[in-house]
Every structure is written in C-alpha cells, then in structure tokens.
Amino acid sequence: MAKNIVLIGMMGCGKTTVGGLLARRLGRELVDTDALIEQRQGRSIPDIFAQEGEAHFRALELELCRGSSGQDGLIIACGGGLPLQDEAIAALKENGVVFWLDRDPGETYDALDVSGRPLAQAGREDFVRRYQDRAPIYRRWADYIIPCGDGPQAVEQLISTIYREVSKP
Ligand code: S3P
Secondary structure, rough: OOOOEEEOOOOOHHHHHHHHHHHHHHHHEEHHHHHHHHHHHHHOOHHHHHHOOOOHHHHHHHHHHHHOOOOOOOEEEOOOOHHHHHHHHHHHHHHHEEEEEEEEEHHHHOOOOOOOHHOOOOOHHHHHHHHHHHHHHHHOEEEEEEEEHHHHHHHHHHHHHHHHHHOOO
16 A cells, blocks of 8 residues: 655645645545544644643654554644654654645745644744744655645645655656
8 A cells, every 4th residue: 555645844834735635636535633633632732732731732643643553545744843753753754755845934924823723822933933943853854845835826736746756656
C-alpha cells in the first residue's frame, strides 16, 4: 500500500484544506490530528489547553502518532506544533512522505482565524517569531518543501505539485 502523505507547517498554512482536496483527488482518507484528538477527548483544543495546558496536548499528539504505526494510504494533516516533538514526527515519517507547506507567516497570520488556536493569541509579531523558530524544524523533517501562496489558484497548484510527487513511479 502507498505511504502516507504527511502535511506539516504553521497554523493556517492550509494543511486541512489541501489535505481534504488531496484526499478527494487520490481517493484516500484524511486524518486531521487536531480533529482526531478533539474527537477522542470529546473536548475542543482550546479547552484542552485551558484545562490541562500545552504539555498535556503534546502528550496526546505523541500518543496518537505512536498509535499510527502500521497505517498506510492516509493523508495526515498535522497540528502545527506536532513536529516539535521528534518522536511524534519520526513515527509518522517512518511510513510517510512529509510535505512542509511553507507559507509567508505574516500573510498567514493576516488571513488566520485565531479563534480556536490558543497559540495564535499573542499577535502578529509573536506568530512570525514562532514561524522563524519552527522553520528549521519543519525543514529538517520535510521530504519536500512546497512554497504556498494565497487563493484558490495557489491551492490548486500546490495540490498538483504534491499529486505529481506522490504519483511518481
Ligand atoms: C498548534 C496548531 C494547531 C493545534 C494547536 C497547536 C501549534 O493546529 O494543534 O492549537 O502549536 O502550532 P493547526 O496547525 O491545525 O492550527
């Protein structure tokens, strides 16, 4: 069976949107790590952060990644901070091809719905700094770095690029 397609990148870079479109085009199932954690916990991510803190949320991400071994053929859209834990992203990379959707952080922030995103509450500068801190980590794990723009045309281009890469014999 085909390796998983693992999408990483900052909050709001389009992982879930692109993942959904790719899933449809490739006839594969989309797993969104945030949505799966919310579903398993029966609580929203802001509630998990507020009640137990970020460290607990990261532990849930790690648990999910550890449990994903042996699964293939999926599109996995990762929460933006998932690659910060080596063990979590390494578990996904074992059976997946990793794509970093690299979008300009200022542009991303300006278009971002910050509600429901506890780590996007401290403003634009903080968001850009967070991107700069994370960029080397995303780069380290990425098999492919896909520069992303804004708008439907850019999304279409992005999907075609990923589609081409994963369809290579
Ligand atoms: C986070 C990104 C969020 C979610 C959580 C933490 C982060 O996912 O996992 O709020 O650390 O960047 P999205 O990237 O889907 O917004």
